[in-house]
Amino acid sequence: MKTEAIQTRLLGMREMDFGGAEKLARDIVRDARRPLLAFHRALAWPHNPDWNKAEFVLKRLEELSILPWLAVARQVSGKQRIQALFEACEVYQRLEQRVVQQLRRMLEDRTLLPPPPFPGAVETRVLVPRECDKAYLLLRRLCRPDEPEGEYRVNESEFLRMKEQKRDGWIQRYQQTGEWELFNPPASEGETR
Secondary structure (H helix, E strand, O other): OOHHHHHHHHHHOOOOOHHHHHHHHHHHHHHHHOOHHHHHHHHHOOOOOOHHHHHHHHHHOHHHHHHHHHHHHHHOOOHHHHHHHHHHHHHHHHHHHHHHHHHHHHOOOOOEOOOOOOOOOOOOOOOOOEHHHHHHHHHHHHHOOOOOHHHHHHHHHHHHHOOHHHHHHHHHHHHHHOOOOOOOOOOOOOOOO
């Protein structure tokens, strides 16, 4: 979908038109994925004369090529399946490395992030993290993807409630060691929280 078409549809939407927003998002996603089906078709047939050309173009698409490679892996077998899975994995690892590098640079930035736009009537103060705090939490989430969502939310909340100096200590410890510590270690026997 072209920029002009998106802007026209945005201008035509009412302020709280959630249905229109959802439809626009679906249309953008549909249009964004449509051309990639051509790669899937070209690569799903191992003896296709366009295999090398399609592979070359997909390698230039970076993260947009992950889903097509995985789709191809479901359709082919043998060497082609291994190659498709390898390509998807390689692209994902490069993407993850770029994200981690960006988040590590953000660990140095102590700028406060903007508060939520409509806090409304709240009884407790809204926690406004710094850029480095959010980067630390995102890095932790990336490095510990198996952590249950509920546990992550509790740890995130506890981390953000800490004083800035203490959070800086956690961030600095990670930068020095590259290891994650538990925010809320389990109580040892006989110890209460």
